[in-house]
Amino acid sequence: MxxxxxxxxxxxxxxxxxxxxxxxxxxxxxxxxxxxxxxxxxxxxxxxxxxxxxxxxxxxxxxxxxxxxxxxxxxxxxxxxxxxxxxxxxxxxxxxxxxxxxxxxxxxxxxxxxxxxxxxxxxxxxxxxxxxxxxxxxxxxxxxxxxxxxxxxxxxxxxxxxxxxxxxxxxxxxxxxxxxxxxxxxxxxxxxxxxxxxxxxxxxxxxxxxxxxxxxxxxxxxxxxxxxxxxxxxxxYSPTEKEITHSKEILKSDEEARKNGVGVAIINGKFIGPPFVAKAKKILKKNENIIKING
Structure with missing residues (x-):
């Protein structure tokens, strides 16, 4: 990105x-x-x-x-x-x-x-x-x-x-x-x-x-x-607070699933596959970029 x-x-x-x-x-x-x-x-x-x-x-x-x-x-x-x-x-x-x-x-x-x-x-x-x-x-x-x-x-x-x-x-x-x-x-x-x-x-x-x-x-x-x-x-064109919070939850759940040897994380009954993880990373990266440039 x-x-x-x-x-x-x-x-x-x-x-x-x-x-x-x-x-x-x-x-x-x-x-x-x-x-x-x-x-x-x-x-x-x-x-x-x-x-x-x-x-x-x-x-x-x-x-x-x-x-x-x-x-x-x-x-x-x-x-x-x-x-x-x-x-x-x-x-x-x-x-x-x-x-x-x-x-x-x-x-x-x-x-x-x-x-x-x-x-x-x-x-x-x-x-x-x-x-x-x-x-x-x-x-x-x-x-x-x-x-x-x-x-x-x-x-x-x-x-x-x-x-x-x-x-x-x-x-x-x-x-x-x-x-x-x-x-x-x-x-x-x-x-x-x-x-x-x-x-x-x-x-x-x-x-x-x-x-x-x-x-x-x-x-x-x-x-x-x-x-x-x-x-x-x-x-x-900026991530919302809701998107940022949800993205952090996705990455945290994905990391825990990997540690526990589980293939796919689940949040609120929904499977969190690779596309969701990739999107979450992009949202957080963009938010970091906004903070870095705009302070």
Whole structure:
């Protein structure tokens, strides 16, 4: 299981001092300094790069996990992005518009070349592919496996719906299948599945509906647009006290059963087989990670 805590990944338009200053005060697990869609006109992209470098080198984001969302390989901006931002304090990059595994393989090799040129250890910078097209959804497992740098994969629903020529309905039915496929592919390949943004930013009731479904589908975190969403997002992607207590009981009963030579432990009349034990370990590990990072 990854040591990354990724319950919330919040986009921050990186050309804005006001938004960067605001991001310093939030409790988002990951900050996605955006150099892509929210940074317009194109002339602002260099402004954004310079600000990210200045803020990080000043120590203002020390201890925070930062993955800038860079521009795609057809934008003409990608090389400028990675040359400027492959610095200490950057954990890795959110790579947009990946359609196949070879897109991530290409980006992996670009990072490898830059690491070599800068004297940085190979594999230092990680990748979070952003799944935004029908092609990407159909190839998501291949994308996840394309590089050992891939630590998570995220769903970008609005670009996906546009590419699909579908409709983002109020019940989010049109998003169900791609969400399920992305979560399954991520878990099958050992990377963290991150759910799409909630576009009705001020509708916290609808956010909660989405979070309940997201957890059921196996997502571990969500892309976030506004800090007001963070408390609910963290609540739903963190183990509850009941889950923590029950997990401890499972591991204790399993240990006692092993000591006594009994094959399977029983709690409240239910057999506790290996899947229950594995899940309990993951819950406790995640809780330890939250405590370690957030104190």
């Amino acid at each position: 990854s040591d990354y805590l990724m319950r919330s990944l919040m986009f921050v338009p990186a050309h804005s001092n006001k938004l960067l200053d605001s991001a310093m005060r939030t409790k988002a697990d990951v900050l996605l300094f955006d150099i892509e869609d929210s940074v317009q006109p194109v002339s602002n992209k260099q402004v954004a790069r310079d600000k990210v470098v200045d803020y990080i080198r000043s120590g203002k984001f020390k201890g925070r996990t930062i993955f800038p969302r860079i521009n795609d390989r057809e934008s003409g901006q990608l090389l400028k992005d990675v040359l400027a931002l492959t610095i200490d304090g950057i954990e890795g990059f959110m790579y947009p518009k990946a359609k196949r595994g070879r897109d991530i393989y290409f980006f992996d090799k670009l990072l490898e070349t830059i690491e070599y040129e800068k004297g940085i250890e190979k594999g230092t910078f990680k990748i979070i592919p952003l799944i935004e097209t029908a092609s990407a959804v159909m190839n998501v497992e291949e994308i996840c496996k394309a590089s050992s740098r891939v630590v998570a994969v995220a769903y970008g629903s609005e670009d996906f719906i546009t590419d699909l020529e579908g409709v983002h309905d109020e019940e989010h039915v049109s998003l169900f299948t791609p969400r399920a496929l992305i979560a399954m592919a991520a878990r099958a390949t050992g990377v963290i599945p991150i759910d799409t943004v909630h576009v009705r930013v001020k509708d916290l009731e609808d956010l909660e509906v989405n979070l309940k479904l997201s957890r059921k589908l196996g997502f571990e975190g969500m892309l976030v647009l506004n800090p007001m969403e963070l408390p609910l997002v963290h609540q739903y």
